[in-house]
Every structure is written in structure tokens, then in C-alpha cells.
Amino acid sequence: MTAFFAFIGMLCLCLSMTRHQRDVLGRLLSTRLSSGLRGAGWVVLFLSFGVALPDGVLAILRWIGELSFAALAVVATCAILPSWRRWAGRR
Amino acid sequence: MKDGFRQTMALAHSWAGLFPGWLLYAVFLTGSLTYYRQEISQWMRPELSGAAVDPQAPLHAVERLRQIGADARLWRIDLPDARNPVTEILWKGKEGGFRSDLLDPRTGEALRARQTMGGDFLFYFHFDLNAPGRIGRWLICFAAIAMLVAIISGIITHRRIFADFFTFRPRKGQRSWLDAHNVAGVVALPFYLMISFTGLVTLTSMFMPWAIQRAYHGDMAAYARDLAGRGIAPVVLHARPMASPPLSSETVDHVVKRAEGLWRGGRAGRILVDDPASGHATVTVERRDSDGISYDLPWLRFEGDGRLVARHDGGGPAVTTQGWLYGLHLARFSGAGLRFLFFLSGLLGTAMMATGLILWVVKRRPKDVARARPTAAERTNVAVIAGLPIAIASLLLANRLLPFGLPGRMAWEASAFFLAWIAALVNALWMTPARAWIWQGRWLGLLCLAAPVPQLFVPGSGLFAWIGSGDMVRASVDMALVATGLLALGITTLMKARRSVARA
Amino acid sequence: MALVKQAAPGRKAVLNRIAAALGGGYAVAALAASTLAVMLPGPAIEAAVTAHLLAYLLFVLVALAVFVPRRGATAWAIVLLPCAVFLLAGWLGSRG
Numbered sequence: 001m002t003a004f005f006a007f008i009g010m011l012c013l014c015l016s017m018t019r020h021q022r023d024v025l026g027r028l029l030s031t032r033l034s035s036g037l038r039g040a041g042w043v044v045l046f047l048s049f050g051v052a053l054p055d056g057v058l059a060i061l062r063w064i065g066e067l068s069f070a071a072l073a074v075v076a077t078c079a080i081l082p083s084w085r086r087w088a089g090r091r
Numbered sequence: 092m093k094d095g096f097r098q099t100m101a102l103a104h105s106w107a108g109l110f111p112g113w114l115l116y117a118v119f120l121t122g123s124l125t126y127y128r129q130e131i132s133q134w135m136r137p138e139l140s141g142a143a144v145d146p147q148a149p150l151h152a153v154e155r156l157r158q159i160g161a162d163a164r165l166w167r168i169d170l171p172d173a174r175n176p177v178t179e180i181l182w183k184g185k186e187g188g189f190r191s192d193l194l195d196p197r198t199g200e201a202l203r204a205r206q207t208m209g210g211d212f213l214f215y216f217h218f219d220l221n222a223p224g225r226i227g228r229w230l231i232c233f234a235a236i237a238m239l240v241a242i243i244s245g246i247i248t249h250r251r252i253f254a255d256f257f258t259f260r261p262r263k264g265q266r267s268w269l270d271a272h273n274v275a276g277v278v279a280l281p282f283y284l285m286i287s288f289t290g291l292v293t294l295t296s297m298f299m300p301w302a303i304q305r306a307y308h309g310d311m312a313a314y315a316r317d318l319a320g321r322g323i324a325p326v327v328l329h330a331r332p333m334a335s336p337p338l339s340s341e342t343v344d345h346v347v348k349r350a351e352g353l354w355r356g357g358r359a360g361r362i363l364v365d366d367p368a369s370g371h372a373t374v375t376v377e378r379r380d381s382d383g384i385s386y387d388l389p390w391l392r393f394e395g396d397g398r399l400v401a402r403h404d405g406g407g408p409a410v411t412t413q414g415w416l417y418g419l420h421l422a423r424f425s426g427a428g429l430r431f432l433f434f435l436s437g438l439l440g441t442a443m444m445a446t447g448l449i450l451w452v453v454k455r456r457p458k459d460v461a462r463a464r465p466t467a468a469e470r471t472n473v474a475v476i477a478g479l480p481i482a483i484a485s486l487l488l489a490n491r492l493l494p495f496g497l498p499g500r501m502a503w504e505a506s507a508f509f510l511a512w513i514a515a516l517v518n519a520l521w522m523t524p525a526r527a528w529i530w531q532g533r534w535l536g537l538l539c540l541a542a543p544v545p546q547l548f549v550p551g552s553g554l555f556a557w558i559g560s561g562d563m564v565r566a567s568v569d570m571a572l573v574a575t576g577l578l579a580l581g582i583t584t585l586m587k588a589r590r591s592v593a594r595a
Numbered sequence: 596m597a598l599v600k601q602a603a604p605g606r607k608a609v610l611n612r613i614a615a616a617l618g619g620g621y622a623v624a625a626l627a628a629s630t631l632a633v634m635l636p637g638p639a640i641e642a643a644v645t646a647h648l649l650a651y652l653l654f655v656l657v658a659l660a661v662f663v664p665r666r667g668a669t670a671w672a673i674v675l676l677p678c679a680v681f682l683l684a685g686w687l688g689s690r691g
Contacts, residue, residue, distance in 0.1 A: 014257040057384060058429060065432030068279045071256070072439070075274050079259045095604075095665050102609050103662065233617055240616065240658045288651070295647055301625045302632035302646035306639045317640035407637070409644035416648075 002063055005048035006070035012041030014074050024081045097248040104241050109451055109468060111234045113475045114220075116444035118231055120479055121217035122286075123437030125210065126422060126430055127568075129174040132209025134568040135490045137552050139204050141560065142176045144196055149347045149362060151199025152178050153340035156367070160190075166364040171196040172379065174564075206500040207490055212508070213483070218294065221505070225297060232298040235287045242283055245276065252277065268450040275443035282436040283443075289420035292413060318410060320390070320403030338364065338372040338395050346393045350376040353391060353399075357382050370395065380423045387414030445476050469524040477531035478515030480579075484538035485511030487572070491545040525590060532583030539576030543569040611667045616658035619674030624654035626681040634688050653677070 014020050016038035021028050029037070045067070052063035124131065133139065145151075152168045160166060160182035169179040178194040193202045208215075220227030246252065256277060259270045276283075291298065296311065303314045347359045360379030366372050372395040377388050387410055392401040405411055418424060422433050452472055457463045489507030493500055515534075519527045546569075547553035557566040631646035657677065661670045 010257075017254065017257070019254070020257055058424065058426075061425075062429050062432060064281050065429065065436060068282065068439070069432070069435060071278045072274070075257050075259050075278070078257060079261050096663050099604050099609060099612060099662050102604055102606075103613060106606065106609060107613055236617060236620065236654060236658060239655045243655070243659055244662065291651055292648070299624060299628055299647045299650055302628035302643045302650065305629045306632040306643035306646070314640070314643065317638075318644075407641045409641045409648065413644050413648065 002048045002052050002059075003066040003070065005044055005051065006063070006066045007073055009041045009044035009048060010067070010070045010074040011077070012037045012044060014041075014078060016041060020078055024078050026082075026085065096244075100244045100248055104245070105451065105454075108241070108447060111237050112444050112448045112451070113471065114230060114234045115238060116441060116448065116475060117220065117479055118217050118234070119437055119441040119444055121213045121483070123434055123441060124483070125214045125217050126434045126437065128210030128214050130210070130564050130568055131213065131487075132175070132207075132211065134565045135207045135209045135487070136204040137546055137549070137565065139177060139193075139202055140552065140557065140562050140565060142171075142195055142197075142202065144171045144173060144176050147344075148178050148194075148196035149359070150340050150344045151196070152180050152194060152362075153338075153343045153364075155192075155194055155199045155201075156180055156182060156364075157340065159192075160184075160367075162368050164366060166362075166367050168362040168364075170359055170361065170379070172358075172360075172381065177202060205490070205493075205495050206497075207504060208501050212486065212505065218290070221509075228294055228297055232291060232294055235291050238287045239284070242276075242280065242287075246280070249273075249277075265450065265453045268446055268453055272443060272446040272450050275439050275446060279436045279439045279443075282433075283440060285419060286437075286440070289416045292416045293420055318406070319388075320406060338367050338374070342395065342397055343374055346374050346397055347376055349393070349397070349399075350378075350391045354378060354382075354389070357389075360388070373400070380418075380421075382424070384418045384424045385411060385414035386417040386421065386423075387411060448472050448476065465524045470519045470527070473524050473527045473531060474512075474516040474519040477528060477535060478512050478519065480575075481515050481531060481535050481538060482508045482512035484535060484542060484572075484575075487542045488538055488545075491542060529583055529587050529590075532579050532586065536576045536578075536580035536583065539572045539579060542572045608667055612662055612670055615661040615667075615670045615674050619661065619671065620654045620658040623657045623674060623677045623681075624650040626678055626685075627653050630681040630685040630688070634684065 015024065015029075016034045016036075018028055018034070021034070048066075049060075049063060052059040148171055149168060152170075153166075156163070156166045156168070160180075163182040163184055165183040167181040169181075171178050176196060178196045178199075179191060180194060181189055181191040183189055193204065194200065195202050215221070218228060218231060220231070222230070249255070255273060257274075259267070259274050261267055296303065296314075300311075303311065307314045343362065343364070347362065350359055351357060358379040359376050360382075361377040363375040363377070364372055365375070373392055374395075375390050375392045377390045380386065380388060385405070387406055389404050390402065391399060394400050406414070422430065425433060449472060452466070452469045455466070455468075486504055486508040489504050493503050493507075497503060515531055518530060521527075522530060543554050547555070550556075551560075554566055554569040557563070557569070628647045628650035631649060632643045635642035635645055657674060660673050664670055664673065
């Protein structure tokens, strides 16, 4: 569960940046939407921490690891998505 | 001022990063595998498939020790657990000298398995490098300091560390390698900071012994005793009795169960019996290291008649902190999920080092690639980045191919590891790096795919038999080998295709 | 602030910093560990462990700091100053 939240949070943070909006979505989002995404991203990440916290130190260690690989998953997704879009656009 | 710092640091990181990079690549790769060293050890002793944990293990172990080590001065029993389902016994003879054996936890019978270091070979290599004396450990410690400096200065000087956090631009040559190095480096930052600092803590008695030397006037043994809580007057709960009857296995079993009760469900990991033959035997039960994060293990000591005489529940603040740091590095406490996350983080660190090394070479490639002479750095990169995995795969294959009763078998397995690595080095020196990468990628793939094969010819053993009998540990190692082999061959084929396109 | 862009440091300069960072840093850490082990209060085991854990932190701090100054000589000052401080503290402690 926390891993999923971590992924969503990281995705929001990623898409709040214009550089990635261009590459992944093909267009820029409004500044309001970007700021909103950034805020939402941080909130979701804190929520995922909050879910892990009651389960103790081991859960927090797991949370840190899940954060790292959520970020990696977002990087991978953003790297592949433009190619998928191009491939879908050509069909 | 920050500009000068940034420039000098950047130069130190890039220019001087080559040698520590090779070193740390080896440390991270073998270190990542060490998270699964018990599993690898099980795989390397296929004869023991079917061994299982048993609550009667202490009873059987003591029975066995009474048969073969009745007059010993010290008995040590390492109890089995899910990741290592064998009982290991050790006894110290009257004249000194240790002997050890592996037992089936359910019967106490000695297990006959091929002589091998198992996963412990990779464990030792990752902090020792099998170098002469302590050179390996000293180099690794300095490399760890360099890594901490590189990470922290990287955080300070990386101008757009948040903006660049998710940036990865594929298929852009040098740019892509830089992005990969940055992503790998930043995404698991907390892990890298933790693992390098805690690694230093584990090697303190060699690298930074001066505090101990000064406080204990050079008496390292006294330090070790104090650290385990055996030196400071332990809480003595009863005066020692005159003499008790000789130690029986039932007493030891009873004592272990009492200890686990006193720890409210905590598990016993190791049993130490002092002077078992005398009438003054004491039994010390140490708590299992996977029960808690800290390596400062609680213990309980009982007299031969079963009465509790001393206990250690943890040291003072500094000892507890060190226990936590040490424990974090070994990660014995981690369950399957967390262990896998640690393992992946280690692999990411390995990738960070590898991409950095490749970036170093790519940055310095002259414009006219076709006519350029390959540098020593390029060749060493192949020998290290591809060579080490080849050496590891060769170790595993040698474990399968070397005869069961071969004398000096452990040394032969180690030789296979080093000879394979030397062969990779020779190949890297002889061929151009471009061709060497492809050759070694293919060799790695073939070795990994070959390793599970020999056991298939042993009845009741091998990948399919293990899946059938539920031995998922050994099956998983086999499957990991197959996956790695296919991945290596796949990447190599992609590399070859891209090179042919480039040349056309 | 410098009005002229600083030239990139040469290899010898970088080697000098690395020597100060690793060699000098080690010296500071070793002296710190040794001195703190006897100066810190409490049982020997607590003092010793606190001392070498702090020494490691100091090692990394000094190794980082050594790269900050513009001149290489100043980098060595960053090493020698803490060494002198610990030596002095140790000497004063043994006399008092």
C-alpha cells in the first residue's frame, strides 16, 4: 500500500516540473496545476510515511526503500512513455 | 568560494574517482549478494535440501556434543533458522583448537555436504577483497570515506538536485550515462549514506582502534568482553552453588525455553556452554540476531542446575548506538520484503559505480573513435564490470562441477573465481574493449545458464525437483541465475546490434 | 568576490587536497578518538565507543572542509588546527 502511495506521490512531483511535462505529456500544464501537483505529491508522500509510522522502525526502513524505488519507477515510466506515445500516435 | 569548492570537488570526484570506483563496484556487487549469503550457501550445499528447523534442535545438538566433545572446554551451538536450516556446533578441545560440524536439526546426525565456503566467500570478499594482509580492508575503509565525502559534497554542489531528480534522457550517449549515474546516485541516497558509514563502524577495530587502544591500554579482549556485557559486573542474581550434577541435554533444552520465555517470545540464536564436563558448567543463551535491529545481543546465563545467574539486556547509549549502526549494516533483522529492498539498493549502488566508470571513459573518448587506441581505463572497465560477475558465476559453476570429496575443495572453488577473473582481464587486454564487452557479456550469460544444469542430473535435485519438493530457496537461486543469464545475453545482443548499425 | 573567473585546479592541487582529506583527516580522527576516549566521562566502554563514532564524523567533516579553501596551504591548516587542539587537550588533561 505504502509503495503505491509512494509511486503516486513521486509521479505528481515529477509531473509538476515543466521539463517532464514536455517530455511525457507533450505539453505544458498551467502554473496553477503544476503547483497543485507539487503540493499533492508532497502530501501523498507524507501520507505514505504516516501509514508506515505506526508499524515501527522496520516499516520506516521499508518506507525509505519504497520511496527510492518509487522514484526509480517514475524515472523509468517517464523515459518510456514518450516512445509509447509516439508508437501509439503512428498507429 | 563555493565555485572553487565545486570545481575542485568535481575534479576530485571525476578524475580521482576511477580507482575507488572499481573498488566500490566490487564491494557493492558482492555486498548486495551477501544479503542473500545464507540462501547462496544453501544452494552451494544441495545435499542438504530437505533440512528443516526443529524445536528439538538444542536437545539433539547437546546429545551429539556429549558424544564427540564430552571433554571439551567450550561448546557452541548455532541454532537453525528458516534461512539457514542447519545446526552448527563447535567445540574447543582441552589443548585449544576448534572443531566444528553441521547437524540435521531434527535428528542431530552429522550432515554430509560438500566442503564449501558457500555464500561466505562473497561476504568475506566484499570487505576483504582476499587481498594480502589487511590491504583490502584498509583500501575499502578509505574508499568509504571518499564515498561519504562524494555523496555529501554532491548534495551541496549539485545545483539543481531537485530539478534533475527524475531526469533521464535515453539514447543520447554521454548525456544518458550521466543521467543514469545521477539518478542511480540520488534515488537511493539514504541507503548509500547509511551503508558506507555503518560499514566503517564494522571495521573500527582495524581502521580506528585508537579510542579502544587508549581506553583499554591495548587490551582488545577486554573491550570485546565489555562490549558484550560480559566484562562489566553482570547482574549477578544468585551466588554460585558448590557443584551441580553434570550438564544434561534436558537441562539445556529447558534453559533455552526459559530464556525464550523471559524474552517474551524472543528466539534463541546461539548457546554457549562453558566447561560442560565439570560440575560448574554454565549455559549462556544469546538472543537470535534477527530478532532486533541492534547487534548488541541480549543474553542470559544459567547454572548447570538451570538457575539464572547473569543477564545482559543492552549496553549504555554509545554501545546501543553502535549496536544499531552495526546491525543496520548487516540487516539480519530484515524480513523478505525489506531484505529485497536492501538488495535492490545495493544493486543500484553497483549501477551507480558502473555508470560512473563508463561515463569517465566516454567523456574522454577522442572525437575520432574509430582510430583511437583503447586506453587502460577502458580495458580495466571491461575487466572489472564484466569480469567480476563472470568470476562469481564461475565460482557457482565450479561448486557444481568439482568432485564432492576433492581435498582442498574450498581452495579450488576460490581458484575458479580468481582464474575466471584473470581470464576476463586477459581478454580485456587482448581484444578491443568493444569486442571484449560482447565476448564477456556472452560468457557471463552462458556461465549463468550453465550453473543450474549439473544438478539436474542428480536424482531428486535440481531446479524442477526443488520446485516440486518446495525447496524455494534453492529454486530461487537457480531462477535468479537463469534470469541473469538471459539478461546478459539480451543486453549483449542489443549492444552488438547497435554497434553493427553504427558501423554500417 | 573574485572578478576574474578562477582557472580550473590542476591535478597536483587536487592530489594535495585528497592527501589532506584522507591522510590529514585520518590523523585528526585518530587523535580525536585517542584523546576523547580518556576525556569523556563514564565507563571505559562508553567513552571508547563514543570517541570512535565521533572520530568518524570528524573524519568526514575534515575531509569535506579541506576542499573549501582556495589555497592548498589553507587546506592543511584545516587539518593541523584540530590536531593541535586535540594534542593540547590531551596534554592538559594528563597534567590536570
